[in-house]
Every structure is written in C-alpha cells, then in structure tokens.
Amino acid sequence: xSFTVRKLGSALGAEIIGLDLTSTLDDGTxxxxxxxxxxxxxxxxxxxxxxxxxxxxxSRCFGELDDHAAIPKFRHPEHPEILMVNNLETAxxxxxxxxxxxxxxxxxxxxxxxxxxxxAIQLPSTGGDTMFCNMYRxxxxxxxxxxxxxxxxxxxxxxxxxxETRLQRTESELEEIRRRNxxxxxxxxxxxxxTGRKALYxxxxxxxxxxxxxxxxxxxxxxxxxxxxxxxxxxxxxxWRKGDSVLWDNRCVMHxxxxxxxxxxxxxxxxxxxxxxxxxxxxxxx
Ligand SMILES: O=C(O)CCC(=O)C(=O)O
Numbered sequence: 628x629s630f631t632v633r634k635l636g637s638a639l640g641a642e643i644i645g646l647d648l649t650s651t652l653d654d655g656t657x658x659x660x661x662x663x664x665x666x667x668x669x670x671x672x673x674x675x676x677x678x679x680x681x682x683x684x685x686s687r688c689f690g691e692l693d694d695h696a697a698i699p700k701f702r703h704p705e706h707p708e709i710l711m712v713n714n715l716e717t718a719x720x721x722x723x724x725x726x727x728x729x730x731x732x733x734x735x736x737x738x739x740x741x742x743x744x745x746x747a748i749q750l751p752s753t754g755g756d757t758m759f760c761n762m763y764r765x766x767x768x769x770x771x772x773x774x775x776x777x778x779x780x781x782x783x784x785x786x787x788x789x790x791e792t793r794l795q796r797t798e799s800e801l802e803e804i805r806r807r808n809x810x811x812x813x814x815x816x817x818x819x820x821x822t823g824r825k826a827l828y829x830x831x832x833x834x835x836x837x838x839x840x841x842x843x844x845x846x847x848x849x850x851x852x853x854x855x856x857x858x859x860x861x862x863x864x865x866x867w868r869k870g871d872s873v874l875w876d877n878r879c880v881m882h883x884x885x886x887x888x889x890x891x892x893x894x895x896x897x898x899x900x901x902x903x904x905x906x907x908x909x910x911x912x913x
Contacts, residue, residue, distance in 0.1 A: 628656045632663055636863035639761040639880065641667035648675045648685045648872065657688045664689065664742075665821050669759050669863065669875040676870045677746055679706040679897065686744045686899035689874065693733075693740065693900040697808070703897070712745065712884075712896040724791050726884035728832035729760070729857060731877045732900060735786040735833050737811055741903035744874040747867045749895040754888030758857075758864045762826040762879045765856035766816060769827075777815045781838040782829050782849075783910045785810035789832045810910040812838055819878050820904060826879040827856060838910075856881060878903065 630645040641663060646652070652660070664670055677685065683706060686692055694707040700716075703709035714723050732740035745757070766774065786792070787804040796804070815837065817828045829837075831853050836845035855861075865873055875882060888894065 628652060630656070630659070632667070634667070635669075635671060635865075638764060638861045638863060639668040639759060640671065640863040640865075641669070642671040642673065644673075646672065648672055648677060649681050652685075652688060660688065664874065664876060668761060668763075668880050669873060671865070672872045672874075673868065674870050675872055677872065677897075679703055679709045682744065682746050682872070682897060682899055683708045685872075686874075686901065689744075690741055690901040693902050695900065697736070708899055710898040710900060712898050714890065714894045722890055724884075724886060726757075726832075726882065727886055728790055728830075729853065729881045729883045730789075730830040730832035731762075731828065731881050733877070733903075734813060734828070734830060735784045735808055735811060737905055737907050737909070739813070739903050739906050740877045740900045742874060742876050742878075742901040744872055744899045744901075746872045746897045746899075747869055748897055749893050750867050750869055751888035751892035751894050754885065755894045756864055756866050756885045756887060757873070757882055758862050758885065759875055759880050759882045760857050760862045762828065762856060762881060763819075763824050764861050765852070766825050766827040768855055768861075769852075774816075778825075780815045781812040781907075782815050783810050783835045783838055784813050784830075784833040784907070785835045785910075786833060788835050810835065811907045812910050813907040817878060817906065819876075822879075824879070827852060828878075829853075830881050 630643050633642045635641055692708045695702045695710045701711050703711055712725055716723055732743050786808045787801045816825050818825055829852055836842055
C-alpha cells in the first residue's frame with residue numbers, strides 16, 4: 628500500500644495520507660511507516676474512526692503495548708491496552724485535567740513509553756489542542772560546553788510533583804503516590820535506539836532535580852532546558868478533528884495537553900501506549 632507524507636511543521640510532525648488504518652497493512656507499508664516515524668517523530672492520520680480493537684491492532688505495528696496496570700482507573704473496561712484520556716470521570720462525574728504540563732509518557736518508571744497513539748473520539752467545540760516539541764533539537768541547540776556537562780548526568784523523575792497532582796492531593800496522598808511509584812533517576816540525555824541520535828530527556832511535569840545538584844542550582848538549569856525545549860520554533864501544535872490519530876515518539880518528543888477549551892464540554896481520547904526499553908534506576912539506590 629502506498630501513502631504520501633506531508634510535513635506539518637518545520638520542527639516535527641507529518642501527516643500520512645492515503646492509508647486505511649482499519650485494514651491489515653503489509654510488511655512493506657509498516658516498514659515505510661516506521662521509517663517516516665523515525666524521520667518526523669510524530670505522525671498524524673486523519674479521518675480514521677477506529678474501534679478500540681482496530682486502534683490496538685494498528686498500534687501493534689510499532690511494538691508491544693502496555694496494559695496500563697499502573698493506572699487501572701483509566702483503563703478501558705474491555706480493552707486494557709486502551710487508556711481513556713477523558714476530562715470527565717464517568718463514575719464520579721468529577722472533572723479531570725490530564726497532561727497539562729510538558730512531559731514524556733511513563734518517564735517516572737523504569738520502562739518509559741516508547742510511543743503513544745492518541746485517537747480523538749469526542750472533542751470540545753473549540754480548543755483542546757495538544758502541543759509537541761522536538762527533544763533532539765532541544766539537545767542539539769545547547770552549547771557544546773553545556774552538552775558536555777549534562778551528558779552522562781541523571782535527573783530524578785517523580786510522579787508526585789506534577790502540578791495537577793499536587794493541587795488535588797493531600798500530603799499523605801502524595802506520600803502514598805511516591806511509595807507506590809518510587810522516584811527514578813533517568814539520563815538527562817538519551818540515545819535513541821533506532822536513530823542513534825541524542826535527545827534531551829527532562830520534563831517540567833515530572834523532573835524534580837538533576838541528581839547531585841542543590842534544588843536551586845538544579846532549578847536554574849532545568850528552567851533553561853525547558854525554555855530551550857519548548858521555544859516556538861521547536862514546537863508543533865495539533866488542532867484535533869474527530870477521527871484523528873496522532874502517534875508520537877516519547878524518546879525524543881515531549882507533549883502537553885492545553886486547557887484552551889470550555890471545561891464543561893466533554894473531551895474523550897483513547898490512548899495506546901508502546902512499551903519502551905528499560906531505562907533508569909530507582910532514585911534512592913546509589
Ligand atoms: O489529551 C491530550 O491531548 C494529551 C494527553 C496526555 O498528555 C497523555 O496521554 O499523556
């Protein structure tokens with residue numbers, strides 16, 4: 628099956644045109660899609676209303692899927708491979724905000740996600756966009772001296788420091804989150820297994836500090852790294868249409884869900900998560 632590739636932005640992103648994701652793709656097409664993913668970091672597929680089964684089957688073209696056992700509350704009741712990214716919790720009718728700071732999926736675990744595919748089911752009348760940034764370019768844009776200093780260093784990733792989590796939880800709940808998800812040290816610069824390129828790997832949602840620095844020293848450096856990562860020229864902003872699927876590479880891309888919509892409206896997305904290689908170590912083990 629052939630398809631065409633249309634670039635979405637100068638920093639990252641491409642739309643794949645001409646494929647029907649509900650059909651079985653041959654090996655040559657899958658190989659070409661994987662190559663396009665390595666080149667463009669995020670791939671967009673428009674007008675493809677996918678059932679959970681179809682989304683799971685298509686996502687498997689890119690690797691093994693997570694069953695989201697760590698976040699059972701948001702798993703699809705019949706398909707654990709689907710994570711329901713909703714702004715309304717059905718059982719309690721509570722409003723939810725997910726992913727409202729820049730992050731890379733599962734960086735707080737010892738098996739960070741390789742990729743994620745988000746499929747738009749129900750969208751607000753306007754807004755609800757997602758932004759993505761290119762972490763290869765973030766790394767390459769640093770001065771050689773800073774790159775040399777950062778390469779080989781580690782940063783601590785801690786699920787309990789996410790802003791929304793801190794706002795909504797008591798101190799003892801935060802402690803419980805840390806007990807169940809002990810903070811991990813991840814390399815500040817990761818080498819991508821497929822492309823061999825280096826990418827910056829710190830994120831404002833989960834990185835508490837650079838290992839070995841004081842919090843103040845660390846904060847100053849991290850703020851510089853975040854500014855560099857999310858500079859306008861390094862970002863693609865996706866305006867969703869119902870039936871869109873966006874696949875991103877968490878090893879070299881960060882993303883953020885914007886709160887640029889009326890929270891009384893429903894936004895429902897289905898996410899499949901590709902399992903990555905083991906990375907990092909428990910933070911308290913030196
Ligand atoms: O809802 C979105 O736009 C992004 C969700 C998100 O941050 C995630 O799935 O990790």
